[in-house]
Amino acid sequence: MFGDYSIGDLGSIFVMQGFAGLILFSVYVLMALGLAIIFGQMGVINMAHGEFMILGAYVTWMTSNVFQSYLPGLFSGYFFLAMILAFFASGALGMLVEWALIRHLYKRPLDTLLATWGLSLILQQTYRSVFGAREVGVELPQWMLGSLKVTDSIEVPINGVFVMCLTVLITVMVAYVLYKSRWGRQVRAVVQNRIMAGAVGINTEKVDRYTFGLGCGIAGVAGSAFTMIGSTGPTSGQLYIVDTFLVVVFGGAASLLGTIASAFSISQTQSTLEFFMSGSMAKVLTLLAVVGILMLRPQGLFALKVRK
Amino acid sequence: MIITSRFFNRSELIGFIALAAILFVILPLSLDVFRLNLVAKYLTYAFVAIGLVLCWGYGGILSLGQGVFFGLGGYCMAMFLKLEASSVENTKIQSTPGIPDFMDWNQITSLPLFWQPFHSLTFTIAAIILVPGLFALIIGTAMFKRRVGGTYFAIITQAVAAILTILIVGQQGYTGGINGMTDLRTLKGWDIRPDHAKIVLYFVEVVLLFACIGIAQFIRLTKLGRILVAMREQEDRVRFSGYSVANFKIFAFCMAAIFAAIGGAMFALNVGFMSPSFVGIVPSIEMVIYTAVGGRMSIFGAVWGSLLVNFAKTGLSESFPQLWLFGLGALFIAVVLAFPNGLSGIWADYVQPRIDRLLASRKSKSGGWADNSVADGAPAE
Numbered sequence: 001m002f003g004d005y006s007i008g009d010l011g012s013i014f015v016m017q018g019f020a021g022l023i024l025f026s027v028y029v030l031m032a033l034g035l036a037i038i039f040g041q042m043g044v045i046n047m048a049h050g051e052f053m054i055l056g057a058y059v060t061w062m063t064s065n066v067f068q069s070y071l072p073g074l075f076s077g078y079f080f081l082a083m084i085l086a087f088f089a090s091g092a093l094g095m096l097v098e099w100a101l102i103r104h105l106y107k108r109p110l111d112t113l114l115a116t117w118g119l120s121l122i123l124q125q126t127y128r129s130v131f132g133a134r135e136v137g138v139e140l141p142q143w144m145l146g147s148l149k150v151t152d153s154i155e156v157p158i159n160g161v162f163v164m165c166l167t168v169l170i171t172v173m174v175a176y177v178l179y180k181s182r183w184g185r186q187v188r189a190v191v192q193n194r195i196m197a198g199a200v201g202i203n204t205e206k207v208d209r210y211t212f213g214l215g216c217g218i219a220g221v222a223g224s225a226f227t228m229i230g231s232t233g234p235t236s237g238q239l240y241i242v243d244t245f246l247v248v249v250f251g252g253a254a255s256l257l258g259t260i261a262s263a264f265s266i267s268q269t270q271s272t273l274e275f276f277m278s279g280s281m282a283k284v285l286t287l288l289a290v291v292g293i294l295m296l297r298p299q300g301l302f303a304l305k306v307r308k
Numbered sequence: 309m310i311i312t313s314r315f316f317n318r319s320e321l322i323g324f325i326a327l328a329a330i331l332f333v334i335l336p337l338s339l340d341v342f343r344l345n346l347v348a349k350y351l352t353y354a355f356v357a358i359g360l361v362l363c364w365g366y367g368g369i370l371s372l373g374q375g376v377f378f379g380l381g382g383y384c385m386a387m388f389l390k391l392e393a394s395s396v397e398n399t400k401i402q403s404t405p406g407i408p409d410f411m412d413w414n415q416i417t418s419l420p421l422f423w424q425p426f427h428s429l430t431f432t433i434a435a436i437i438l439v440p441g442l443f444a445l446i447i448g449t450a451m452f453k454r455r456v457g458g459t460y461f462a463i464i465t466q467a468v469a470a471i472l473t474i475l476i477v478g479q480q481g482y483t484g485g486i487n488g489m490t491d492l493r494t495l496k497g498w499d500i501r502p503d504h505a506k507i508v509l510y511f512v513e514v515v516l517l518f519a520c521i522g523i524a525q526f527i528r529l530t531k532l533g534r535i536l537v538a539m540r541e542q543e544d545r546v547r548f549s550g551y552s553v554a555n556f557k558i559f560a561f562c563m564a565a566i567f568a569a570i571g572g573a574m575f576a577l578n579v580g581f582m583s584p585s586f587v588g589i590v591p592s593i594e595m596v597i598y599t600a601v602g603g604r605m606s607i608f609g610a611v612w613g614s615l616l617v618n619f620a621k622t623g624l625s626e627s628f629p630q631l632w633l634f635g636l637g638a639l640f641i642a643v644v645l646a647f648p649n650g651l652s653g654i655w656a657d658y659v660q661p662r663i664d665r666l667l668a669s670r671k672s673k674s675g676g677w678a679d680n681s682v683a684d685g686a687p688a689e
Contacts, residue, residue, distance in 0.1 A: 105645075114596065115645065117640065118644070120637075280474050280478030291464055
């Protein structure tokens with residue numbers, strides 16, 4: 001399978017596929033970050049996570065439409081506002097859902113899976129009724145089009161670079177919030193021992209609500225970034241949800257570093273394999289490898305060592 | 309009667325008789341063949357749901373990959389039927405006669421090796437049981453021996469469902485791809501398409517369903533069933549008592565897989581095709597929904613859940629396609645939030661006591677059960 005290519009070609013192939021993998025990696029990381037907070041820290045299986053992401057995508061699409069019609073002069077910068085709006089829209093919906101649904105189910109984690117699946121059906125139908133069944137695409141501002149020429153045979157698209165920078169920024173922010181801020185300490189305390197955290201005066205209900213909101217908000221940003229590389233439809237969220245759960249589980253549910261490492265390995269494996277065989281086989285092999293490794297190491301790559 | 313009274317308690321016996329009467333007598337007499345065939349289709353999911361009651365309700369293992377086993381059973385059956393439908397005379401116009409049409413379209417010139425044994429019906433029936441059973445055994449052993457359970461198990465079975473769907477869709481030449489295996493015609497020379505065949509198949513399926521109900525009920529009532537419940541409630545204590553928790557879980561999971569596979573095989577026979585759209589994540593979760601709505605702790609509830617949700621789905625999506633998803637989602641949230649034991653829970657908690665009280669007060673009026681009616685708090689008039 002390598003015979004037809006020269007060493008130089010192969011080098012470029014790996015770089016180009018590696019870059020395509022990096023974009024996939026960015027989307028995985030953004031979605032998985034939110035899920036790692038919700039599933040890893042809170043133990044809630046949020047099957048509607050993809051729908052929160054799609055909400056962010058639709059918010060971005062609406063923002064771009066508004067800017068196109070009313071503020072064409074500022075169009076090149078709409079994206080930054082759209083991302084903030086997406087974060088707050090998804091986050092607010094997340095907090096509402098936590099209040100109405102999730103908080104009743106903390107003791108029954110498997111039931112959160114069923115309830116959020118019902119929620120995802122409702123959200124999908126809502127999107128279909130409000131935005132139509134067709135996929136929508138966002139028009140990118142001028143500066144994001146085109147690509148950077150690194151060498152003669154290697155080109156990287158600018159929007160991909162932008163998405164990656166965004167991913168790095170958000171990851172750093174989340175890590176800072178969770179590991180350095182006072183609120184993050186509270187979150188981790190609640191996760192590790194809810195009763196004790198409550199006993200020392202942490203308002204655990206409030207922490208839960210904001211944690212869930214933060215996870216959903218990040219999903220919204222992921223959706224916003226997603227519009228730059230693909231189109232959005234009512235059911236697009238479902239395509240990613242299993243992959244994202246695997247990313248989180250593979251990395252070790254409560255470890256941010258693990259999430260990033262597993263998103264990286266999964267996306268790179270898949271995009272490299274994709275060049276040599278059909279996309280579906282590449283996906284099958286990647287998923288099989290992940291499931292196989294999970295059977296050997298059920299706690300994931302980076303397991304948090306706690307007493308049970 | 310002695311056996312049944314040990315096998316079912318009184319309310320279960322009533323449930324059993326009611327279900328048997330409805331499935332064997334009332335539905336076949338009142339519905340036309342098209343609707344009866346729909347019922348047959350819904351009942352194939354009831355097989356899956358019964359398996360889920362054992363494995364999820366009793367064993368506490370939520371599998372989101374039952375579509376995999378449903379699909380494996382269905383595809384085994386469909387492969388046999390497809391080979392019979394693509395005899396040399398039937399496929400004269402193909403460039404290679406004697407192989408299924410989708411292989412011919414995908415430039416495959418000879419029957420692949422793993423298709424060869426499916427010429428035999430005996431092998432096919434064995435495969436319907438053994439292939440999903442072995443597959444479940446492998447997954448179950450790998451997971452439960454290492455004490456993976458709960459949410460992790462659910463997510464991994466979900467990934468397996470995704471893998472199998474992608475594989476089936478991707479390998480068009482061997483599996484028929486996204487369209488699946490269509491145009492299934494005869495079973496050992498007996499045409500499965502006309503009306504009378506549909507009716508016969510319906511009855512075969514109901515008999516099989518009751519066989520599965522019997523097996524599940526047997527498992528539930530033996531010591532095995534009690535160990536499963538104990539394991540769900542306090543896994544560690546069961547382990548410390550010297551039971552091999554993993555083996556019991558593997559057993560429950562394999563039984564659920566085999567039930568699902570039988571359902572899948574009956575699906576292929578009744579509906580006349582099999583496609584990857586019954587294998588993946590969405591159908592797998594829907595099968596869990598049927599179980600949850602019917603009641604995860606009740607074998608009969610699972611059958612009712614499969615029937616009612618599917619009837620609602622067909623009815624609502626025919627007339628209000630928009631409302632259906634809202635309705636299904638809301639139903640699901642409501643069941644999880646308010647009625648964790650589903651319809652059978654509502655029955656047991658709210659309807660059954662009233663009926664009992666009604667019967668008791670009747671009896672007390674006739675004079676036999678005076679003490680009881682006082683104890684039940686019947687109004688003193």
